[in-house]
Amino acid sequence: MNTKTIAVLTSGGDAPGMNAAVRAVTRTGISSGMRVMGVRRGYNGLLNRDVFEMNLRSVSDIINDGGTALFTARSPEFNTPEGVKEAADNCRDMGIEGVVVIGGDGSFRGARDLTKAGIPCVCVPGTIDNDIASTEYTIGFDTAMNTAVEMVDRLRDTTESHDRCSVVEVMGRRCGDLALQTGIAVGATSILVPEVPFDFQRDIIDRMMFTQKTGKKHFIIVVAEGVGGVDKLAKDIEAKTGIETRATVLGHVQRGGSPTLRDRVVGTVMGYYAADLLYRGKGNRVVVMHDGKITDVDLNEALNMTRTFDKQLYDIAHRVSI
Numbered sequence: 001m002n003t004k005t006i007a008v009l010t011s012g013g014d015a016p017g018m019n020a021a022v023r024a025v026t027r028t029g030i031s032s033g034m035r036v037m038g039v040r041r042g043y044n045g046l047l048n049r050d051v052f053e054m055n056l057r058s059v060s061d062i063i064n065d066g067g068t069a070l071f072t073a074r075s076p077e078f079n080t081p082e083g084v085k086e087a088a089d090n091c092r093d094m095g096i097e098g099v100v101v102i103g104g105d106g107s108f109r110g111a112r113d114l115t116k117a118g119i120p121c122v123c124v125p126g127t128i129d130n131d132i133a134s135t136e137y138t139i140g141f142d143t144a145m146n147t148a149v150e151m152v153d154r155l156r157d158t159t160e161s162h163d164r165c166s167v168v169e170v171m172g173r174r175c176g177d178l179a180l181q182t183g184i185a186v187g188a189t190s191i192l193v194p195e196v197p198f199d200f201q202r203d204i205i206d207r208m209m210f211t212q213k214t215g216k217k218h219f220i221i222v223v224a225e226g227v228g229g230v231d232k233l234a235k236d237i238e239a240k241t242g243i244e245t246r247a248t249v250l251g252h253v254q255r256g257g258s259p260t261l262r263d264r265v266v267g268t269v270m271g272y273y274a275a276d277l278l279y280r281g282k283g284n285r286v287v288v289m290h291d292g293k294i295t296d297v298d299l300n301e302a303l304n305m306t307r308t309f310d311k312q313l314y315d316i317a318h319r320v321s322i
């Protein structure tokens with residue numbers, strides 16, 4: 001049986017490209033003959049019934065916007081058995097037969113619970129962290145990487161002018177992908193990620209001293225948020241090397257901005273795919289990128305997968321930063 005009324009929401013941290021996905025879900029759903037409801041502020045919108053019917057023009061002029069036009073939230077109220085039941089009851093009451101959830105791993109766990117409570121969900125990976133095991137790519141990652149690179153390039157100008165060292169923290173709570181890609185692109189002397197334990201002397205100081213001997217006078221150390229501690233690290237580096245060192249946390253600036261071409265295109269294709277799955281009566285799925293192609297996997301299986309960090313790329317990064 002085809003789903004006749006579906007809803008779409010964005011949840012967790014916003015990510016550039018979420019709007020492209022919302023737009024594609026809406027237009028694919030409507031052009032397939034379904035009603036499409038927009039839910040504001042993630043799972044909170046299901047609890048508060050903050051839901052409105054979308055038309056083809058509801059999603060005009062958002063493909064180029066950062067953030068999410070549906071707003072987002074982290075909802076502790078939903079993350080309880082009572083909250084999930086209330087959200088599912090509200091969906092039934094409002095005639096919502098399936099939900100597209102655009103968000104990160106936490107949002108996917110919420111979608112699994114909502115599916116179990118009788119409302120089939122299809123998940124779309126939208127997070128700048130790229131930390132979802134079932135997919136090679138999450139919407140927002142490319143824009144965030146490019147923003148981080150632009151910001152570190154600016155830091156490099158001042159770092160170089162002063163013969164200093166800059167320790168810069170990029171986002172990524174439990175995932176070093178953003179740090180790794182950014183670190184490579186800015187030629188960082190060291191990249192610290194939560195997936196690979198580091199030794200302060202061997203992986204930072206010795207590297208700085210080695211490159212200094214061959215004439216290097218300024219240094220960039222990229223640190224993932226999941227490693228943290230950049231202020232202390234900067235002090236320790238300065239104390240050990242005598243090189244003036246500054247710490248910078250890039251923070252939420254990395255989540256904003258107009259999405260790159262890649263995030264608009266991947267967001268569009270994943271959104272289309274998600275609405276089409278619900279149209280074909282398929283729930284409990286995650287839309288993923290696998291070998292560069294968009295496909296789907298079972299939601300429970302997706303949540304049981306473990307992510308592998310690209311250690312080979314990490315090693316290459318350090319081989320060439322000497």
Ligand SMILES: Nc1ncnc2c1ncn2[C@@H]1O[C@H](COP(=O)(O)OP(=O)(O)OP(=O)(O)O)[C@@H](O)[C@H]1O
Pocket residue numbers: 011012013014043073074075076077078079080103104105106107108109110111113126127128129
């Ligand atoms: N284990 C869980 N069971 C049910 N719902 C959950 C669970 N974990 C998270 N959620 C719901 O999903 C919301 C978003 O989760 P979370 O804050 O972890 O962000 P996310 O989707 O992982 O995105 P990101 O990490 O990219 O910011 C939570 O506020 C909560 O409502």
Ligand SMILES: O=P(O)(O)OC[C@H]1O[C@](O)(CO)[C@@H](O)[C@@H]1O
Pocket residue numbers: 012013014127128129171172173225255
């Ligand atoms: O916006 P908040 O709640 O401060 O969350 C920050 C977290 O969200 C993320 O940006 C992912 O969306 C993480 O990289 C970061 O740890």
Ligand SMILES: [Mg+2]
Pocket residue numbers: 012104105106127
């Ligand atoms: Mg998450």
